[in-house]
Amino acid sequence: MTSKPSTFFINRFIIGKGGKAVYDETFHRGVNIIRGANSVGKSTIMDFLFSCLGGDIAEDRWNQEARLCDAVFAEIELDGHVLTIHRQIQPGRKPPMNFFDGSYDQLLALNSAAVWQSYGLNRTDEKLSFSQQIFELLNWPHSQTDDFANLTIHQILRLIYVDQGTAVNKILRAEHSQFDKPSMRQAIGDFLLGLDDLGIYALKQQLSKAESEFAKIDGQLDSIYRYVSPSEGVLREASLQTAIDNATHELKTLLGRREALLAQPEDANSTDELKAKAAQASQEIAYLTKEIDIRTAKQAEMVNEILESELFIAAIESRIKALKESRTAYDFFGEVRFKFCPSCLSALSDAGREKCHLCKTELDDKSREASYLAALNELMFQKKESTKVLVELRTKLSEHARYLTSNQRTLQTAKANHIAALRMSSDRVLQLNEVSANIGTIEERIKNLETKAQLVTAIEGLIKRKESLNSSMLDLNEKIKENKAKTSDRRELIESKISEKTVELLKMDGGFEPAFNNAKAVMFDFAKDFMLVDGRSKFSASSETVLKNSFHLAILLESLEDATMRYPRLYLLDNTEDKGMGPDRSQNFQRVLVGALSEYSAESYQVIMTTSMVDPVLDKSECCVGPHYAKGMHTLNL
Structure with missing residues (x-):
């Protein structure tokens, strides 16, 4: 469970081409609206931002204008820590992410003297991946799904960024790869809603370590048992010591016998x-x-x-x-x-x-x-x-x-x-030969018994450690079971609150969808990637758009009230008018979003959204960033 709310804000975003900025905009806390006519490049800006923050974009999603650009920069703030990140634009590839510890203005002032730290997509023995670095800065654990796939910043952004390319009846941004499994989708939701915590992750790590050591000791004991003996008596230190004493006594007798034979005169007739x-x-x-x-x-x-x-x-x-x-x-x-x-x-x-x-x-x-x-x-x-x-x-x-x-x-x-x-x-020589052979046999037996005695001492230590690990594993499993029960209670509470908030937002839709007026509950499932309103999933495309956007807004609202959620209070929305949304309905949702968030401090969250049907009142407000892109203009100054 997190001790303080996670925050991930964008202060400034720059898109470069040939060393010059073709887009440079400063964003503030609260609501940021990028508005303009259709086809001016608003979605291009949002996709660029998604990519800069660590998201993966399919090669066919890069349009002609985007392919002309070569770099993106973003000044971001992670839990109050300001830094600048930079990625190359390489459609079809997954370039590394470079980190500069400071603001974009500080970066420009240092110019070539700026010190960058580069992080790749995958972790190496010497360095973390860029996802792990961002997780570290946000004080997030490096989480895994139930089938041991790692959560990355790309997967996290799938719940934060609502784009136009994904079906409106899906919760998460569409993923066209082998990693889009139910376990991954569930892990994303549980991680950001804080439903995988309550110490379970740390306990699972301890349990995994204990199980690994237990298996190693078990294998060592199995190897020793095969070498020593399966009989219980031989594995006792007292029994081995008795065997060593008896063999030593027999050796002394044989040595005495050999000395006696050596002292005898040679008998040629024997x-x-x-x-x-x-x-x-x-x-x-x-x-x-x-x-x-x-x-x-x-x-x-x-x-x-x-x-x-x-x-x-x-x-x-x-x-x-x-x-x-x-x-x-x-x-x-x-x-x-x-x-x-x-x-x-x-x-x-x-x-x-x-x-x-x-x-x-x-x-x-x-x-x-x-x-x-x-x-x-x-x-x-x-x-x-x-x-x-x-x-x-x-x-x-x-x-x-x-x-x-x-x-x-x-x-x-x-x-x-x-x-x-x-x-x-002579017979004397024969007897000397036999006695010498027996002496060698006894000496070898004593050597083996002493080696076994050392192994028995090691066995006793391993057995005690194995018993201790077994006790620890039982205790850890019990704690995990208890914490899962607590997590289950928390899951029910969080899901209920998000459902209530989504219902409240749907009722403010303006009567465009009758079913929303009397909605009782919204049920959602991250693993199956769908939402239901009072058990119903099929609505008009525009109604499903309102449902999806309201659900994501409800998650943001709940994160502003529940500090134990990891959702970083950042909402990227490029879906305001998707699928046949009319001006009246779109502008109503814009007002609902701004009104719902007005109850909270604007410094505690950030929304960056696009619209081609901006509400006239909002168009003149401080919510808007950049110019109002008219038909024929373009967000990228190419």
Whole structure:
């Protein structure tokens, strides 16, 4: 929720061509009316202003006169902070926005010494985008839609700027791109009306961060568990320490045994044990060699079976494709009929459409369709079963390969033991060799156990952090739920107030639309982009124009009373006489707008509007800016 009202005002607007200003106008707080005859370029000025403030304009919306210009400048005031922005005019592109910290007059005084800060459309690692920079200056959070699309200043201006190119029964300025989704339209409305706040955005950011860290820790624990052991006992520090103590004691015993053997004298006659050892290794080598030969042959058979299965599945897929293509061809061309027998080349008699003209079998569409489905089902079944067999074969081959690799390693060990037994000079040397091997094994086991003990210590810390994050996530979800309930109450209140204000404005329409005289409620939906008056949406085009403009005026009026709304108290209106609006009705709305806003301080809001049917009284008032453009004149001094 914002602590003070957001304000976005335009103090001065300049359009340049070749280094010279072709439009330069100063705007004041309150109501600003740009008036003149049709086709003098009022909408061009408004589109230029929209583009300068960060809006995107489709390439086909730039008219010939606009394309002659090359730059736009605007002195703006964001929450009281004055700065000047500048953009190049590049139809079809989205040029960066340049910021000068000061007024336009200060910019002119500095001339080439002025310091500009350039911001692009997208954020980089070093700099914000121009939308984010404007959001920062307005103290707005960088909001996202429910599907994580970022809100930009262009999207914000879609509710502030009412143009002529958008259908009058739509709330937001038309968007001809992939970003115009219901979630985006809802986010625009909720953001500017202050219905997405109440701390929810910050809470969601905290929740997202906690969930990310929780998932990271969960992954780390999963990796550690796979490395250490799935058993609970091994994961306990006490159990690991006991295992380390036992292994250390066993190592000491083996070291003592080795010292004793080294101290013994050499016995050249002690060869019986060596002979037995060599014989045992020889038998193991013979068994493993035979086993490996059998397994290798079996592996080759399995590889052949897999290749045959793959070829069979490929053949089935080819037949399925051919069958589908055949059906498609039949559906497109119909039955292929021969004039001559393809076997003996004799002329064929016509057997009618109910029989095959070649073999004279009774036919109908149902039997043909049934035959096609039966053939397709059979092929699909064969493919499914063959694929299942192929998966099983590949699994068996993988298991077989692992077993074969294990046997080959065991064979290498047996051969090494056999060679060692043949080369050893005595049983003492054999015993020393075995003791040394056991010592190496025990040392490796102790090293692994100590590594696991370190991991267990890390696990305990991760588990505590995971429990803490889980508790935080539960707490954040509960707070978000509570704030959503508060937001729901606020949504109902804001929507009710905007509806009431819109109804009051419609009743001052002057009786042009009878349904407006007794209107009870105006319902609106940003996501669906429509408005209803007492459940009715269809009116004349001019009445829908009054409804749309009154609704936007009601939002401005509500923002002047509710400081928690982010709507920046700026209303750009280029739709006063759209769709067949007559002078009387247009001038009445102008008076209604000025009258409704007269109850508030003119310093607290800004309206910039265009009209070709200005009210005579207003035409002579301080509301008007610039000359009254007569027929033949143009807003751009080209």
